[in-house]
């Protein structure tokens with residue numbers, strides 16, 4: 001299969017690319033860091049096609065896609081919209097609006113844009129698979145998740161609505177919603193490079209690993225074409241719901 005994955009320079013994207021290449025697929029992998037992509041190209045070999053661009057930049061995205069051989073785009077089998085991030089964990093009244101803008105731009109706008117670019121290839125050949133990396137934050141509220149959770153709620157509803165639009169087509173869509181996963185740059189990015197704060201998130205917790213997510217993605221694409229997994233929500237056993245909060249004497 002030919003598989004386009006956004007954000008392969010670390011975390012889930014990297015683990016997914018590594019596993020799918022090992023399984024014999026061709027992976028077009030994106031990210032903004034050219035040096036990391038060069039490293040991966042050396043490691044993954046000729047079935048890895050690196051593309052360096054910011055998914056939030058519409059023109060850069062179109063240019064990058066146009067740089068691919070027409071034949072490859074026309075024969076793309078899977079789009080994995082993985083690039084994304086959380087910024088900040090402050091309550092909404094104290095959050096930095098610039099963080100909100102960046103999350104909306106990448107997690108919402110760029111995911112919608114790239115999907116819009118790729119979908120006609122899938123509907124033309126009447127096959128294809130969009131896997132969106134959402135989050136449990138798109139369903140379950142937690143303190144400080146304000147706009148991050150809302151961007152992932154967009155990913156969730158967008159995924160379901162795509163399925164509604166694709167009625168009668170053999171084009172599949174899944175929203176994969178992980179809970180707490182370590183071994184990625186997610187928390188370093190969230191806390192603007194504060195490694196101590198990032199480390200504390202994972203201390204004494206048996207969290208989900210990027211390789212676990214890669215295995216789930218491999219399982220999804222190995223399902224027969226008549227099966228569509230709408231949503232796949234996954235948490236580490238160590239994580240569960242906080243329940244509703246009641247404040248006395250408010």
Ligand SMILES: NC(=O)c1ccc[n+]([C@@H]2O[C@H](COP(=O)([O-])OP(=O)(O)OC[C@H]3O[C@@H](n4cnc5c(N)ncnc54)[C@H](OP(=O)(O)O)[C@@H]3O)[C@@H](O)[C@H]2O)c1
Pocket residue numbers: 006007008009010011012013030031032033036053054055056082083084085086106133134135136177178179180181182184185186189
């Ligand atoms: N880790 C978790 O606990 C967790 C839980 C649920 C959902 N998720 C979601 O899973 C996805 C991957 O997260 P991760 O944990 O693997 O984080 P990560 O290690 O920080 O990886 C994020 C990837 O996205 C790329 N990226 C970010 N912004 C980009 C942009 N504007 N243009 C192009 N590439 C961009 C990064 O590459 P460059 O920096 O090179 O651009 C990087 O490769 C995200 O959508 C995240 O919201 C994570």
